[in-house]
Amino acid sequence: MATIVQKFGGTSVGDVSRIKRAAQRIKQERDAGNRVVTVLSAMGKSTDALVELAHDISESPDKREMDMLLSTGEQVTISLMVMALKEMGISAVSLTGWQAGIKTEPVHQNARITGIDTERVESYLNEDKVVIVAGFQGMSEDGEITTLGRGGSDTTAVAIAAALNAESCTIFTDVTGVYTCDPRVAKQARQLQSISYDEMLELANLGAGVLHPRAVEFAKNYQLPLIVRSSMVDAEGTIVEEEASMEQNLVVRGLAFEGAVTKITIERLPNEYDSMSNVFSALAGSGIDVDIIIQQLTGENELNVSFSIHTQKLEEALEILNTRQELLGFKQIRHEEGLAKVSIVGSGMVSNPGVAANMFSCLAEEEITIKMVSTSEIKVSAVVPEVDMVKGVEALHKAFDLDAVKEAEKVTS
Amino acid sequence: MATIVQKFGGTSVGDVSRIKRAAQRIKQERDAGNRVVTVLSAMGKSTDALVELAHDISESPDKREMDMLLSTGEQVTISLMVMALKEMGISAVSLTGWQAGIKTEPVHQNARITGIDTERVESYLNEDKVVIVAGFQGMSEDGEITTLGRGGSDTTAVAIAAALNAESCTIFTDVTGVYTCDPRVAKQARQLQSISYDEMLELANLGAGVLHPRAVEFAKNYQLPLIVRSSMVDAEGTIVEEEASMEQNLVVRGLAFEGAVTKITIERLPNEYDSMSNVFSALAGSGIDVDIIIQQLTGENELNVSFSIHTQKLEEALEILNTRQELLGFKQIRHEEGLAKVSIVGSGMVSNPGVAANMFSCLAEEEITIKMVSTSEIKVSAVVPEVDMVKGVEALHKAFDLDAVKEAEKVTS
Incomplete structure (x- = not known):
């Protein structure tokens, strides 16, 4: 049985109906006979609402307390997702960052993952449960809740996939894949079937914005195939891997x-x-x-x-x-x-x-x-x-x- | 220096302005030279909003996942409170139930506290910080987030006060104290200066509703003076203690x-x-x-x-x-x-x-x-x-x- 890691971003779990749709996606992987770990972001605009609350109180809120505050966002999504899966008859369990063993530097708002203790995740997988993990958050050695900063949920997903030796990590997002250029600006933009880590890194750094560079770097280091696809439309995505296997004749890919x-x-x-x-x-x-x-x-x-x-x-x-x-x-x-x-x-x-x-x-x-x-x-x-x-x-x-x-x-x- | 524990209920931290008012109360105790631990509930109707979300997904949501979901409520309040205190120049730190060492039975939605590991709370108190603790929640031995059920935040406050050998535990609420009977029904109702644990227990069990019986029992077991007073009005409250010292001539107290x-x-x-x-x-x-x-x-x-x-x-x-x-x-x-x-x-x-x-x-x-x-x-x-x-x-x-x-x-x- 293959282990599959998936990640759904904030817009893909933005409301109850989208959470249910994402649950269907999880069920598909499950029905295909895979062990599934799913990493979730906070629901759509919920992080913004929390940030606004904080700014009603303080112009420059304490970073530690911002992590305490913002990490609730994913905790809400993961519990709702498990409820949705259970309604569909799927055995599942949610884990916060610290419960999932995501260890980070003792830094607030922009911590790096230093290691993952996968014991608890694996033991649930062995009980045949789908494991739903809160993205973007972890715990430092001294028991502080930390967050990973921008693109944090992508990084959580890739890091867990690497730690579990997963077959692949799929990033479900609001676009159908990686394009030759931003389709909102250039109508000629074409979706790529594949792209190499290095190309993706350059494009991520250059602001293509589909994947966070930290996540791509992590995937590259562990040679983990990364798939970008839409959570809304059932379409083939783009695979990010060591050697772009298709379209190798392209000198410029994006x-x-x-x-x-x-x-x-x-x-x-x-x-x-x-x-x-x-x-x-x-x-x-x-x-x-x-x-x-x-x-x-x-x-x-x-x-x-x-x-x-x-x-x-x-x-x-x-x-x-x-x-x-x-x-x-x-x-x-x-x-x-x-x-x-x-x-x-x-x-x-x-x-x-x-x-x-x-x-x-x-x-x-x-x-x-x-x-x-x-x-x-x-x-x-x-x-x-x-x-x-x-x-x-x-x-x-x-x-x-x-x-x-x-x-x-x-x-x- | 005396250690004081306080608890503010949901209505007392219902919005940003109330959080700021409660922060003033905390400052008062602090300025009086006390070591202060404050336990908070979730903001006003925020728990109801989360319950509604869950019920949009499932008619009978999984209990473990409800704990995962609802425990975010207090986590939001504690972080905002620390931000408010820091704005006032007070050094403070927030702790979730598990961070504060609140250990419970491995039961969801209605767990009992089995012990409190006060090490982390005490170390922050020793650093001269106000410690803000999430009420209503704890962690079981196997690392699961649990909640304490109705009246849970009162119980958290009393249990922490007992564990810290605090001088007293003050429950700030939306009434000014314990009354001879419900003032909403009988206009003759009078506020009591003091009442015994046993009397309070009977009144709590009989539905007077000011204090949860579990909290009163806990206070009685540890002979901890419990004070009920208003978070809105600056008025004397009612003290719950072993022997009601005043008004002892009263055969019936409520x-x-x-x-x-x-x-x-x-x-x-x-x-x-x-x-x-x-x-x-x-x-x-x-x-x-x-x-x-x-x-x-x-x-x-x-x-x-x-x-x-x-x-x-x-x-x-x-x-x-x-x-x-x-x-x-x-x-x-x-x-x-x-x-x-x-x-x-x-x-x-x-x-x-x-x-x-x-x-x-x-x-x-x-x-x-x-x-x-x-x-x-x-x-x-x-x-x-x-x-x-x-x-x-x-x-x-x-x-x-x-x-x-x-x-x-x-x-x-």
Whole structure:
């Protein structure tokens, strides 16, 4: 008998009727003769409601107490799910994070899983019960309730699957799978049958948003096949695995893009051994995520440094840098808002020289100015004017043959 | 430094503003130099909302899963309370039932506390923190979340107070104290300054409803002074302790009453050694609470048995008895609806013969028919027509000098 781990996100268990629908999905796996562990998020908007309550009391609520508060959300869902399963005649039991043996760092709001003691889960599986586990939460060694931060339930599911040596981990969500690019923006987007961990990691990090990068990393480390599929529609999903078995001829498997990018340039920074470190430590210390960084010598002892950040952080970044102008010793700062980042991702790039050049040609044909570039083994990103973002994505989608990807078919079960 | 335990019920923490008001109360005790442990119930109607969710899924939800579901209610309140305290600059920490070391029987929905491991609570108290504990919940030895059933939070508070050797346990509620009788019904009702455990137990069991009998029993066993007072109004409460120190001249300290009583009479039951046992086991097996029981020999080998039950249970009781008529061997069943039970309670009765006689005379003067009577060391109950209940209560209140009890005064703090 194979052990299967599933995870349903908040919208998939958003109300009683959706919980019942998810219970049907669990029953399918069960009827297929599998041992089933299901990880659940909190119901739809219930976390938001709890956060609002907390903010009615405190502008910056204590992190430990936020974990205490928010971890109730999943506890509600898991108990309701077991009730729904029992109504269908299925033997099931719910476990909170601490009951399921999810051990984490002693950190609140953003703890990492340090280990899983699967004894209790396994003993219930051996009693032929479906085990329903609260996602997003765990317990530190000193008995504190912790939460895992964004994407936490995905991580719980993958970690449990790894610890149980499960055959696979299925993430049920509100989309039918992983797409060549965001279908809400580019109508040419095609659903992929498979994608590699590394490609998925690049796409997750680039904001494709279907899977949390921590979950993908975990799955990669344990070589656990990860399946993304819809909890609403009965359709084939996308499998994330070591080597994308299908469609291997694709050099580029996906496109990612994000708007609201701002480029900041620090001009005439002294070229000293700690200049770069001083600049980026100051920004990191205030929690400002810097994306692409370009450094350019402009004189014997002077640099220009450009980097991109989210436009939301612009004011804060400028303030941090300006208040340190004397210390850092630069001449002036310029910035350019209204930009976007467009990226192509594909393992096939490694063995295909000239992919970046093809990307630049494609953008040039569309008369799109490239402001910054960054590359990795399997990714090329270009910062372009935000007004040209969609046009660029559509042109790249076509240029790299993604328009021709065959869609996964709907399954009639 | 004295250790003080407090408990706030659901209405006292029903919304954010009430939570803040309760936080002020906690601050008062804290400012007075005490080590404070506060036990909280779930916010107002939040338990009802969770029960409704469960019933949308299942008509008879699994008990274990109900505990999993309902225990989230207090977890929400305790975290919000700590946030409110921290806003006021008070160092505090919340603990769920299992974190606070509340150990219970392995029973769901109605578990008894078997012990309390106070290590964690004490270590936080030693760090000079206010400790906020989730009431109503605990953990069984096998790591299951359990709940204590009705009045559970009172029991949690008293049990923790006993385990910590606290100076007292204050139950903050929506009334200002314990009254000579229900002030909603009898306008003559007076608030008592003090009452003994035994008197309180009789009144609690008789449905006065201010304190749960389990909590009173616990307090009695540990000789822990229990204070009932209002969370809304700053007024003196009522102290429940071994010997009611004030007003000791009162023979009767309180009146209790309840309507919707039905008297059932089983006529001509064979007088065999197991007849009574057969009748009442059958009723108990279906969860029907029988109150007063009267047995009367009517012939050499025949009995009449009368007993009172809540009118809600009448149909069920009749069905149980009628379907067993052959087995039990009785001739017929009669019943009388529209009755009420009126009780007088007071430790002073023990040394005052004739209290029952005084009660009967008082009711006779009002021309109230007595249908059944039951007595204990410190209580006399009479079943009377429900239409006469309030009239009877008011007459008894006067006859036993309760109209003259001096009211506790409001405190201006």
